[in-house]
Amino acid sequence: MANDSSTGGYLPPAGTPAPFEDAALDALLQGVVVGITGLLGNMVRPRWQPNTPKQPEPSVNWCAIGVTVITPDAGPYIEHIAAGNGQDNLQRHETIELACTFYGPQAGTNAALLRDGLSIPQNTEALQLQEMGLVECAGFRAVPELVNQQWIKRYDITAVLR
Numbered sequence: 001m002a003n004d005s006s007t008g009g010y011l012p013p014a015g016t017p018a019p020f021e022d023a024a025l026d027a028l029l030q031g032v033v034v035g036i037t038g039l040l041g042n043m044v045r046p047r048w049q050p051n052t053p054k055q056p057e058p059s060v061n062w063c064a065i066g067v068t069v070i071t072p073d074a075g076p077y078i079e080h081i082a083a084g085n086g087q088d089n090l091q092r093h094e095t096i097e098l099a100c101t102f103y104g105p106q107a108g109t110n111a112a113l114l115r116d117g118l119s120i121p122q123n124t125e126a127l128q129l130q131e132m133g134l135v136e137c138a139g140f141r142a143v144p145e146l147v148n149q150q151w152i153k154r155y156d157i158t159a160v161l162r
Contacts (some may be wrong), residue, residue: 013090029065032127044062058103061102095162101156103152115140137158137159141157
């Protein structure tokens with residue numbers, strides 16, 4: 001049985017509704033990138049996977065995504081509700097950095113599609129349903145990779161969400 005204020009001891013957050021984290025957050029963000037860029041779902045891949053699949057050929061457009069930083073605000077808002085046995089409601093905002101690496105002949109085009117597409121309100125409805133929104137999606141950087149003595153087109157971009 002969980003502790004409450006009358007029993008003492010540690011109180012875990014109730015988590016209703018719990019914020020999107022881990023696989024649920026990854027799935028939400030993957031769907032947003034797929035929807036905006038038009039890449040096939042299997043071509044927008046998690047950046048880190050237990051069993052890393054073979055990298056697609058240089059002629060294939062694809063993207064690797066992953067949350068790299070989650071920064072909480074300086075202090076949560078806590079509201080005490082005295083009714084009944086009393087409870088505290090806690091609300092905390094987080095800033096999420098989503099790293100997106102685009103590969104293939106249209107890597108730059110896809111990075112630009114994501115950057116500009118995130119500015120269109122209709123494209124962020126899935127985020128808004130989870131009480132999230134775009135903070136910024138600035139420029140992207142060309143970072144070609146040398147793989148098997150062949151240069152592969154690559155562009156990195158970070159979307160910042162809150």
